[in-house]
Amino acid sequence: MNFLFAWRYFKSKKSTNAINIIAWVSVSAVIVGTASLIVVLSVFNGFEDLVKSLYATFYTDIKVVPASGKVMKLSGSQLKAIAGIPGVASWSQVMEEKALLKNGEASTIAYLKGVDSNYTSVTTVADQVFAGKFATGDADKPFAVLGVGIENALGLWSDRTLLPLTAYLPRRGAGMNAVDPMQSLSAENLYTSGSFAIQQDFDNKYVITNLPFMRRMLNLAPDEFGALEISIDKGADEEEVRRVIAGLLGNKFSVLTRYQQNQGLYSIMQMEKWVIYGVLSLILVVAAFTMIGSLTMLVLEKRKDIQVLKAMGATNGRVQSIFISEGFLLAAIGAIAGTILAFIICWAQVKYKLVALEGGTFVIDYYPVKFHPRDFLLVFGTVIVVSFLASWFPAKKGAMEPVQLRS
Structure with a gap:
């Protein structure tokens, strides 16, 4: 039920276009963040496998x-x-x-x-x-x-x-x-x-x-x-x-x-991967700020709806869950679209070698790519955490909206 309310609020026409614009900006930020994380982590996986194969030849x-x-x-x-x-x-x-x-x-x-x-x-x-x-x-x-x-x-x-x-x-x-x-x-x-x-x-x-x-x-x-x-x-x-x-x-x-x-080499490779993950996660932090703005404006837009729901017996927790679900919905749309975009980019890189390695002295002439399921779980987990934190404060504000009875 919470997601049904969230879906109606997402697709319904708002009184101010800015609410729709900010919502799509937050979705776009999640798309870019998700795609960037998956693509870069996949490239690191490709290089890691390449280096391991080269070292496996000798060690x-x-x-x-x-x-x-x-x-x-x-x-x-x-x-x-x-x-x-x-x-x-x-x-x-x-x-x-x-x-x-x-x-x-x-x-x-x-x-x-x-x-x-x-x-x-x-x-x-x-x-x-x-x-x-x-x-x-x-x-x-x-x-x-x-x-x-x-x-x-x-x-x-x-x-x-x-x-x-x-x-x-x-x-x-x-x-x-x-x-x-x-x-x-x-x-x-x-x-x-x-x-x-x-x-x-x-x-x-x-x-x-x-x-x-x-x-x-x-x-x-x-x-x-x-x-x-x-x-x-x-x-x-x-x-x-x-x-x-x-x-x-x-x-x-x-x-x-x-x-x-080769513990030193593998440890450095893992450290570099985590550093890149941390840096690119900042894109999702930007998405979190836009999501907070979007949901805050949505709460202000739906004051009357909140009062009607409370008058019908909805608890503060139910109202809060609805707006948290709205945040998850925005994040889910962005995460799914970002994943599809990452697949397209990586497929094109493997097939057409869009981004070449400069110098011509390496064993391959393009950036290698390899998907790992754990990277998808990591990215989705990050998106879920960011969307939950971004949704919590506006949802809490909506849940505390007082019911005004008119005579």
Whole structure:
């Protein structure tokens, strides 16, 4: 019944056109606010998914690292137990260390990452080869796959270079020689087989080679390595698998999910999303002020109706509910229209790429979009709260309107 009254008040002709104009202004503000929130949050979702997919190429589902230090050991029985955990698809031993790479006069600092033969089973880095092929060689003749940023810094073509690079790594257990610092480093030749292009954070930082070469360079034992990278089956519960592995290995190891490996990045992305949400919600605050004005004028317009309703037995609560319902009606019209507008804008962006990314150096050339149901719930919840607060004060004023009896 409340919404029936609200609907009649909304569509009925008012004595002053300003009331209708202000009502439609408030509806328009809700439309703009709703559409803006949905579109921007959807764009953030698109970028978040894109970044996660790029990082998922390099970072595995789960990673086991030593709780302290850089080197770890796992027995054959422990590795077998990990492989037998439900949800674990494959694992790979890796070791990475910062190295100096030289190509003639050109040199750069990079992270040299040694991987075993299972590495292509736990990541998709091999699918991102930009030039040449993904080949890491063996301990006797090591090959390297360079990030394209490292390739550019060294001034070479990784798939065409005949002469090897020289790799310098810190010698394990050797102290710093102040007279000749190079005596504290191990140096060996490293041939290039190709380059990969994933994302600048990786392209400008990593060079991938084989694990036996890294063990020899760092003077590690045959069963020592830096981390165990694990892929899980599709549909497996990542957190549950992590918990089981952590319980199996104990507190000498840290077991990290992909989110925990990049917690800083994901936290910043979520913070940016919430900040944008807060800023764009100000549009709905503007809508709230116009809604207050519209409903206040409507209360003044419907004084006689209020008195008639009270004379017929309507309580103050009933009258207040009617005008609160009027506010919800204005908000609902704006929210539905704004949602439809957001769908149209996002559909056009995906289909026609209306807004392009400048520069031409990113992996895509347009702003990505992805809808999440929780964003719609968040926006609708915000609209409901704003409309309720905006309706409360005018509705309260209408409910307190005194009944005047005429003789």
